[in-house]
Amino acid sequence: MIPEKPLVYSCSGCSSAAQMANYLAVKMDREGVAEMSCIAGVGGNVKKLVRTALSGKKIIVIDGCPLACSKACLKNHNIFPDMHFELTALGVNKRQHEDFDLMQANEIFSTIIEKVAAQQIPDTVKVNYKEGI
Numbered sequence: 001m002i003p004e005k006p007l008v009y010s011c012s013g014c015s016s017a018a019q020m021a022n023y024l025a026v027k028m029d030r031e032g033v034a035e036m037s038c039i040a041g042v043g044g045n046v047k048k049l050v051r052t053a054l055s056g057k058k059i060i061v062i063d064g065c066p067l068a069c070s071k072a073c074l075k076n077h078n079i080f081p082d083m084h085f086e087l088t089a090l091g092v093n094k095r096q097h098e099d100f101d102l103m104q105a106n107e108i109f110s111t112i113i114e115k116v117a118a119q120q121i122p123d124t125v126k127v128n129y130k131e132g133i
Helices: 016-030 039-043 047-053 069-075 102-118
Strands: 007-010 059-063 083-086
Touching: 007 016, 007 039, 007 047, 007 069, 016 059, 016 102, 039 047, 039 069, 059 069, 083 102
Parallel strands: 007 059, 059 083
Antiparallel strands: none
């Protein structure tokens, strides 16, 4: 049996760290590591996207900074990620009006992939289902 790909959510704000978070999640999706879904839809309470988040799939969140907006959007629906990466904690500088460093992003991508591969994401229940969603 082929295991289900985890969902990946990311910040995609205006800072360089936020844009790097989005780049990393898109890269995970395109390389088949995870299935990216829309955190803005979860935050905006779009029913189809909230149902996806509540599907029971394992969840990886990549946030650019300590504000952890993506993690907070999920928490509003009592959803907690199996893995959370905060890029400034991994040495990424958060800069306004600047692009992220692609070489650094690719190094962090390798680090994230190693951590995802090394850790068997637990099969614990992490979701409290809400009625009517």
